[in-house]
Amino acid sequence: xxxxxxxxxxxxxxxxxxxxxxxxxxxxxxxxxxxxxxxxxxxxxxxxxxxxxxxxxxxxxxxxxxxxxxxxxxxxxxxxxxxxxxxxxxxxxxxxxxxxxxxxxxxxxxxxxxxxxxxxxxxxxxxxxxxxxxxxxxxxxxxxxxxxxxxxxxxxxxxxxxxxxxxxxxxxxxxxxxxxxxxxxxxxxxxxxxxx
Amino acid sequence: xxxxxxxxxxxxxxxxxxxxxxxxxxxxxxxxxxxxxxxxxxxxxxxxxxxxxxxxxxxxxxxxxxxxxxxxxxxxxxxxxxxxxxxxxxxxxxxxxxxxxxxxxxxxxxxxxxxxxxxxxxxxxxxxxxxxxxxxxxxxxxxxxxxxxxxxxxxxxxxxxxxxxxxxxxxxxxxxxxxxxxxxxxxxxxxxxxxx
Amino acid sequence: xxxxxxxxxxxxxxxxxxxxxxxxxxxxxxxxxxxxxxxxxxxxxxxxxxxxxxxxxxxxxxxxxxxxxxxxxxxxxxxxxxxxxxxxxxxxxxxxxxxxxxxxxxxxxxxxxxxxxxxxxxxxxxxxxxxxxxxxxxxxxxxxxxxxxxxxxxxxxxxxxxxxxxxxxxxxxxxxxxxxxxxxxxxxxxxxxxxx
Amino acid sequence: xxxxxxxxxxxxxxxxxxxxxxxxxxxxxxxxxxxxxxxxxxxxxxxxxxxxxxxxxxxxxxxxxxxxxxxxxxxxxxxxxxxxxxxxxxxxxxxxxxxxxxxxxxxxxxxxxxxxxxxxxxxxxxxxxxxxxxxxxxxxxxxxxxxxxxxxxxxxxxxxxxxxxxxxxxxxxxxxxxxxxxxxxxxxxxxxxxxx
DNA sequence: TATGAATGAGTCTTCATTCAT
DNA sequence: AATGAATGAAGACTCATTCAT
Numbered sequence: 051x052x053x054x055x056x057x058x059x060x061x062x063x064x065x066x067x068x069x070x071x072x073x074x075x076x077x078x079x080x081x082x083x084x085x086x087x088x089x090x091x092x093x094x095x096x097x098x099x100x101x102x103x104x105x106x107x108x109x110x111x112x113x114x115x116x117x118x119x120x121x122x123x124x125x126x127x128x129x130x131x132x133x134x135x136x137x138x139x140x141x142x143x144x145x146x147x148x149x150x151x152x153x154x155x156x157x158x159x160x161x162x163x164x165x166x167x168x169x170x171x172x173x174x175x176x177x178x179x180x181x182x183x184x185x186x187x188x189x190x191x192x193x194x195x196x197x198x199x200x201x202x203x204x205x206x207x208x209x210x211x212x213x214x215x216x217x218x219x220x221x222x223x224x225x226x227x228x229x230x231x232x233x234x235x236x237x238x239x240x241x242x243x244x245x246x
Numbered sequence: 247x248x249x250x251x252x253x254x255x256x257x258x259x260x261x262x263x264x265x266x267x268x269x270x271x272x273x274x275x276x277x278x279x280x281x282x283x284x285x286x287x288x289x290x291x292x293x294x295x296x297x298x299x300x301x302x303x304x305x306x307x308x309x310x311x312x313x314x315x316x317x318x319x320x321x322x323x324x325x326x327x328x329x330x331x332x333x334x335x336x337x338x339x340x341x342x343x344x345x346x347x348x349x350x351x352x353x354x355x356x357x358x359x360x361x362x363x364x365x366x367x368x369x370x371x372x373x374x375x376x377x378x379x380x381x382x383x384x385x386x387x388x389x390x391x392x393x394x395x396x397x398x399x400x401x402x403x404x405x406x407x408x409x410x411x412x413x414x415x416x417x418x419x420x421x422x423x424x425x426x427x428x429x430x431x432x433x434x435x436x437x438x439x440x441x442x
Numbered sequence: 443x444x445x446x447x448x449x450x451x452x453x454x455x456x457x458x459x460x461x462x463x464x465x466x467x468x469x470x471x472x473x474x475x476x477x478x479x480x481x482x483x484x485x486x487x488x489x490x491x492x493x494x495x496x497x498x499x500x501x502x503x504x505x506x507x508x509x510x511x512x513x514x515x516x517x518x519x520x521x522x523x524x525x526x527x528x529x530x531x532x533x534x535x536x537x538x539x540x541x542x543x544x545x546x547x548x549x550x551x552x553x554x555x556x557x558x559x560x561x562x563x564x565x566x567x568x569x570x571x572x573x574x575x576x577x578x579x580x581x582x583x584x585x586x587x588x589x590x591x592x593x594x595x596x597x598x599x600x601x602x603x604x605x606x607x608x609x610x611x612x613x614x615x616x617x618x619x620x621x622x623x624x625x626x627x628x629x630x631x632x633x634x635x636x637x638x
Numbered sequence: 639x640x641x642x643x644x645x646x647x648x649x650x651x652x653x654x655x656x657x658x659x660x661x662x663x664x665x666x667x668x669x670x671x672x673x674x675x676x677x678x679x680x681x682x683x684x685x686x687x688x689x690x691x692x693x694x695x696x697x698x699x700x701x702x703x704x705x706x707x708x709x710x711x712x713x714x715x716x717x718x719x720x721x722x723x724x725x726x727x728x729x730x731x732x733x734x735x736x737x738x739x740x741x742x743x744x745x746x747x748x749x750x751x752x753x754x755x756x757x758x759x760x761x762x763x764x765x766x767x768x769x770x771x772x773x774x775x776x777x778x779x780x781x782x783x784x785x786x787x788x789x790x791x792x793x794x795x796x797x798x799x800x801x802x803x804x805x806x807x808x809x810x811x812x813x814x815x816x817x818x819x820x821x822x823x824x825x826x827x828x829x830x831x832x833x834x
Numbered sequence: 835t836a837t838g839a840a841t842g843a844g845t846c847t848t849c850a851t852t853c854a855t
Numbered sequence: 856a857a858t859g860a861a862t863g864a865a866g867a868c869t870c871a872t873t874c875a876t
Contacts, residue, residue: 076272090858160418174419211411218414222356223370286841468664482862552810566811603803610806614748615762678837
């Protein structure tokens with residue numbers, strides 16, 4: 051059999067995630083996770099060999115959970131501006147979330163674990179996925195004459211950098227919700243063709 | 247006494263900076279620094295009590311080194327576009343630098359050391375300083391009719407977020423110089439009034 | 443779980459006691475105990491967190507071992523003088539013992555660990571316990587007209603101070619067995635009603 | 639020259655005594671004394687090689703300060719009971735003193751520094767000196783028919799043990815002034831011939 | 835004489851990891 | 856599968872003592 055009880059595996063990841071959210075990545079020891087799971091030291095090693103391994107798993111499952119939310123909305127009859135706003139609102143939630151937030155742990159992990167191939171890099175994939183989704187939204191918006199833009203892809207990248215910037219700022223010195231709203235509004239206002 | 251030899255103090259900071267650049271903040275031990283300085287364990291403790299203390303000092307001296315570079319140019323007869331480009335070029339260097347780069351160490355340090363007052367936070371001060379400088383440049387550019395912009399301050403914040411975003415992306419998955427140039431160009435092109 | 447193996451716990455205490463008897467309290471390091479037990483550094487910390495903790499345990503078990511020896515004899519048909527002599531002989535053993543003697547360690551420990559409440563103080567309890575036992579013996583002796591005394595409790599306290607005095611003298615400059623006998627005899631001779 | 643400046647030597651001993659009174663013997667480091675004296679590390683070593691050496695000196699000068707106080711009174715026309723009370727009052731002060739009290743430091747020192755010859759032992763000398771003084775007082779009292787006693791020397795030793803006992807009890811668990819008075823009164827009441 | 839920077843040995847303490855049961 | 860006692864390496868920190876000035 052590949053991996054003992056799949057159920058227990060999931061349980062460990064769930065508990066461990068809370069620990070990482072609370073302590074970041076570097077401060078977490080196997081002992082912390084053992085205690086959070088109320089299992090034995092040896093028991094944990096049966097499933098995972100290190101905090102790195104555990105965190106990588108958590109990160110991958112996070113990546114799966116995200117994504118396609120927006121694409122589902124692309125077929126609806128709402129305007130592209132609405133959809134863009136929806137996307138940004140989702141990002142805002144990520145930027146400001148406090149509970150179950152492994153953002154700092156993720157940065158700490160990434161600083162210490164640069165994969166050989168860029169495509170193995172979770173952060174890269176997440177960024178590129180964002181650019182892709184945004185590009186689709188913007189292009190469709192241009193087609194529908196909602197947005198005025200010459201280069202959808204460049205704008206998409208630009209927005210993603212802003213979002214990344216706000217994310218790291220939120221974690222290093224904190225940003226108020228007001229500031230985030232203000233910035234997101236500024237981003238959108240630059241795109242939308244104002245009705246006369 | 248000004249705390250033992252000021253010269254040795256500087257020497258330790260210099261050597262330590264290299265260690266932090268190479269290993270980040272969390273991985274660095276007092277032993278690492280002792281070895282890099284080729285002094286005794288006790289000798290280091292004569293000057294600094296912890297890696298935190300050492301890194302804080304490095305960070306503060308970094309902060310001093312930066313700053314007013316640009317403001318000096320404000321009186322010259324170059325165009326504001328030139329000055330903006332100069333500012334961004336400086337930022338580009340920071341984003342892409344490999345040598346003596348304590349960016350990752352700084353993030354790691356900040357994650358673990360959130361000061362009570364926001365104004366004590368080095369990252370916050372650095373960000374706000376950037377916004378201020380940019381705002382001055384943009385406002386002057388607007389006055390001189392080089393830039394077309396309604397809200398200089400909002401644009402300044404926007405640019406700073408983009409720069410922060412690129413900085414963290416560079417450290418988590420790497421950005422090529424080309425990408426940075428492209429993005430910076432995109433930023434500027436949105437501002438400048440195109441000559442007919 | 444009753445904290446790992448109770449057997450090993452006892453073993454550590456036994457070995458540690460020898461170390462404390464040999465070196466006093468202050469000179470003993472966790473390393474000393476680790477070596478005396480032939481276990482690993484981390485292994486010791488599994489059971490005890492400090493020399494203080496270990497010594498406290500030893501002290502408490504000592505306290506249990508002592509005590510009621512004498513009271514058991516109170517019902518027998520021996521004279522009270524016999525019983526008093528028995529008590530003093532026991533004390534003499536304590537004063538003069540060399541092997542497994544943690545007296546000095548105990549003083550060192552007490553100097554450094556004064557509990558808030560007097561009733562938590564092991565030395566106080568030991569002293570008061572002695573006074574109580576002696577008082578009972580003396581009172582019974584008075585009742586049986588073996589001893590001539592006006593204040594049993596005061597005499598009990600007096601005897602205890604003498605014993606404490608001899609204990610500390612034995613440890614600071616040494617007392618010969620002859621001197622102890624002489625002093626104890628002097629104590630008793632002052633109490634007993636001489637037969638005509 | 640034997641020893642640099644005698645004045646500085648005395649100064650160091652004076653400052654050091656305060657440190658020992660505050661921290662006992664074992665906890666005091668050369669650094670503590672350096673700081674208390676506000677001299678340099680090397681400077682202290684010029685005069686003394688260790689805390690042991692310093693403390694020994696303090697102890698010896700203490701011994702000199704004590705003593706003959708009482709013998710001076712032997713020629714006066716006060717009763718021997720008065721003189722005995724005076725002696726005990728002096729001892730009471732020692733037992734209860736809090737300020738400038740190096741009693742604990744002395745015990746700690748003695749535990750670790752048993753001299754070869756008993757006559758080199760400060761504690762022994764102090765004890766024997768006490769016995770001698772008391773014996774003289776008691777003998778004179780017997781001669782004057784103030785005290786009823788068969789063996790002055792034995793009683794003297796007995797009293798000294800009681801005093802030692804109270805001293806150590808005071809330091810390990812504390813004795814109230816009332817208790818000390820009570821005990822001393824009990825001691826004297828056993829000696830004095832009651833007037834009819 | 836006097837200074838105080840520098841040394842390095844020694845202790846404490848924590849953790850990842852193993853392994854007998 | 857699971858347990859948890861045991862190990863030992865590694866890092867932090869302090870102090871007595873020396874030595875160039």
